[in-house]
Amino acid sequence: MLKKKTPKQSKLEMVSIDQLVPSGHLLRKIDDAIDFSFIEQKAAPLYCEDNGRPAIHPEVLFKMLFIGYLFGIRSERQLMREIQVNVAYRWFLGFDLTDKIPDPSVFSKNRKRRFNKHPEIFQEIFDEIVRQAIKRKLVAGNILYTDSTHLKANANNNKATQKLVEKSRAAYLDELDRAVTADREAHGLKPLKPKENKPEVKEVRTSTTDPDAGMMNRDRKPLGFFYLDHRTVDGQANIIVDTYITPGNVNDDVPYLDRLDRVLERFDFDVEAVGLDAGYDAAFICQGLENRGIEGVIADGRPKPAADRLDKRDFLYDRERDCYFCPRGQRLGYRTTDREGRKEYRSHARVCRPCPLRAQCTRRRDGVKIVRRHVWEGAKERALARRLTEEGRAIFARRQETVERSFADAKELHGHRNARMRGLLRVSEQALLSAACQNMKKIALAVFLYLFHVETDTIPPNKSRNWLLERLKANFALALQN
Ligand code: SF4
Numbered sequence: 001m002l003k004k005k006t007p008k009q010s011k012l013e014m015v016s017i018d019q020l021v022p023s024g025h026l027l028r029k030i031d032d033a034i035d036f037s038f039i040e041q042k043a044a045p046l047y048c049e050d051n052g053r054p055a056i057h058p059e060v061l062f063k064m065l066f067i068g069y070l071f072g073i074r075s076e077r078q079l080m081r082e083i084q085v086n087v088a089y090r091w092f093l094g095f096d097l098t099d100k101i102p103d104p105s106v107f108s109k110n111r112k113r114r115f116n117k118h119p120e121i122f123q124e125i126f127d128e129i130v131r132q133a134i135k136r137k138l139v140a141g142n143i144l145y146t147d148s149t150h151l152k153a154n155a156n157n158n159k160a161t162q163k164l165v166e167k168s169r170a171a172y173l174d175e176l177d178r179a180v181t182a183d184r185e186a187h188g189l190k191p192l193k194p195k196e197n198k199p200e201v202k203e204v205r206t207s208t209t210d211p212d213a214g215m216m217n218r219d220r221k222p223l224g225f226f227y228l229d230h231r232t233v234d235g236q237a238n239i240i241v242d243t244y245i246t247p248g249n250v251n252d253d254v255p256y257l258d259r260l261d262r263v264l265e266r267f268d269f270d271v272e273a274v275g276l277d278a279g280y281d282a283a284f285i286c287q288g289l290e291n292r293g294i295e296g297v298i299a300d301g302r303p304k305p306a307a308d309r310l311d312k313r314d315f316l317y318d319r320e321r322d323c324y325f326c327p328r329g330q331r332l333g334y335r336t337t338d339r340e341g342r343k344e345y346r347s348h349a350r351v352c353r354p355c356p357l358r359a360q361c362t363r364r365r366d367g368v369k370i371v372r373r374h375v376w377e378g379a380k381e382r383a384l385a386r387r388l389t390e391e392g393r394a395i396f397a398r399r400q401e402t403v404e405r406s407f408a409d410a411k412e413l414h415g416h417r418n419a420r421m422r423g424l425l426r427v428s429e430q431a432l433l434s435a436a437c438q439n440m441k442k443i444a445l446a447v448f449l450y451l452f453h454v455e456t457d458t459i460p461p462n463k464s465r466n467w468l469l470e471r472l473k474a475n476f477a478l479a480l481q482n
Pocket of ligand 1: 329351
């Protein structure tokens, strides 16, 4: 039977906004699990106490931004349209059904008037969410994983100019100078003359629309203007403990040790090991980790040896005598240590000239074979060897489930493929708030599971505790999609 169409909904109904938000909604769980009152304390110094028009409350302002990141709404104009019609968003923000929603320009005005002068507010908010995760015992702080991912800059690849920029001096170079001097002295050589302190410059392709972005040119990665998000996560529950944005033309290893020190200092972690991919297999990283008493578990980034050439790995290093032995048993003795920290070991030409392996071994006209070894290469060899132990394999395998998973979620669910705004400051804001939202979801899930876990008396007589847990996990997965 065909029913008659019901008339338009025009009757007045008595409901509260709280009744309209489903009990399993993600925002309810986040609201239960996270204490947002710290935002007011942190932001209070940015507002005038007794002058001007009353501003939108900072907790509401940041919660609006959180909604945008939690539900992957990229445009702030679109975000306000969604808040206008979504009852759960209104409930989370403390708006009633008929309250007027702020104009989208509220974000740009606050950035211009407050946050541009105090950009550390975003970092402080991120840190506070990490502290809440630590309080809930979701962070062990003993095994950390770091990696980077690229975000497409909001810039046209063709609108660019060539620019000369000054090369920055890496922080570890002073330490390297000392290591080189000590090594030369140990071998009875004079220290090298101090290098002329002339700033080095390089030519780089710079975007005219977003000059902070960097031209990324990496194997198996797209070419163009990008930013890199360098992220560190804790191995226990995949809580993000650090996120740091650089232009896309910065190597992964450049900011690594500084950011690690920041994490150690900020959260007082007792880190035992770190899992890193081949982008971090530099000698200075391995030595820096040993200096901090941390075990590096690092993938081998050395290229595969060519089948028709002898490789450095075919030469055996004798630590006690500080020399190499070639596959034919010839001893390659120490010669010198250069400014870059490379120690040079040389063979004897009279032994090499008649050698049947010479063509595969050296291309030098004089027939001499030279092998170079970094002053910190021992630390690198130990890190690469650790990766092949049973424990090292177990630590390294967790990279996929931790930092890589964290990036996958960020890209799929939180719009982390593209930079929403232009400039290092604004992309850093995006990375910090997006990571804070991912952490909030983790904390909310943990609290939710814990609360229901203790409510085991709600299990029907014919069901087990596993039944309850499985049901809760399924419900939570649904809530995450809401
Ligand atoms: S060429 Fe010289 S260094 Fe190379 S394998 Fe022969 S003897 Fe050894």
